[in-house]
Amino acid sequence: MHLLHFPLVVIRVAFPSILSASLLLKHYHGGHVVIRLALGGCTNRPFYRIVAAYNKRARDSKHIEQLGSFDPLPNLYNEKLVSLNFQRIKYWIACGAHPTKPVAKLLGLSGFFPLHPMTVTKAERLRKTAAQKEALGAPEEGSEEASESKPETA
């Protein structure tokens, strides 16, 4: 914890273009840069900023650069708004930043990355459960119709 205070002074100096990425990352012992969602907003109203930050930092605390935003609640036009600064995202990925799962999924949905495998898997699982429900629903309906017709005739 103590050691972290010293590199902080260096990190506050002006960033990327002059100092190389490896120089930056060496000062943070064992850490790496991540592109992740930092939560903001109010109670019952989340809002995420897509942010390049050091791995060891707190989720919402000081980041290196904000690369975009994500609003998880749909607006009047039934849209979830995501903004992405592709130029800077490209730069940070080139520097060796790791995107987290939700960010990778968003980037996959946007077309910047290929689709995340979990997105595809989730879609398949959803379709499987939907198909199973339909299959369950069909014999149930059959038995319901039979039981309905019996009291009518009786």
Added chain:
Amino acid sequence: MAAFRVTRCLIRDSARLRNVEQKSAVVFRCARRTLSSESANNSPTDGRSPQFSDEEVQNILTKITGLDLQKAFRPVKQELKPPTYRLMTDAQLAEATQKAIQVAKERLKMPPVLSERKLIDDVLAEDKFLEGLETVKYVFTDITYNIPHRERFIVIREPDGTLRKATWEERDRMVQLYFPREGRRLTPPPVFKEENLKVVFLQDRHEDILDLCLVQFEPDSPDYRRVHNLTYEDIDKHGKYDLPCSTRHFGGMVWYLVNGKKIDGLLIDMIQRDLIQDAASVIHLYHMLHPQGSAAKEAGEQQAQGIDLVKIFARTESQKAGYVELALQAYQETSTERSAQSSSP
């Protein structure tokens, strides 16, 4: 004393109008940023009909618009500031007037007239297996700073899995959200609906609505075109040609009327104001745009200038020929009277 008052007015108004200038400067800066990919000057020698942005056309339209300093710098609603007074020599006053004329010319720069934008209908990917995963659309906007808004990537992932480019309305909304422009609202104000526009026209506030339209919409959006066309039609119907005169919307109006072949009212109004040269310029523009008409051919044969052009047009292609000829007669009578009066003593 009078000169002092005029100077004070000019300086105060030109200082006050810096805000509006900035707005118009923003408009033109943004227009240049957004239209960076379009070509600047289309010369008429390409064989196409003359476009609004041709040098000749622009010269004619600027000449017709005129430069009424009093109207260009009339008081605009702004925050109250105490006026600044300056003591000047005659030379300095002349300099200040020159500067004011420059500022007025900037304000009178015509907004561009573009053809309507084509619909965007581009599908980037169709991933049908994603159907059912979401019930909402995802809108992805690229917020890289240094790209023109027209070239920005704005894509939408629909709930059924298709990744498509955003339509123009969605694009405008997103760009306004992430790069807000002063004066522009996310949803267009209800004043642009037909019924409300009628009320605005009754109040003779055509200029204000056109300025608002310029700030709110892009020049090639259908809403912009619709509002402008309605305004010009109304001006034409009621003959209120002095409203946009000496403002930057006059050129656009003349262009619309000439394209629609409705210049009779405008000509009558100009003749009644003794602006024969301007009327001749309008007809010259008309011949440039419709060279196959009978009026154009006759004028070409006779190499007519000035008032003769007007006479030929009144005889051949005008719809309100009677009115135009009456106005011409009245003008000629008054001009002979005036020359008689000036020559007699």
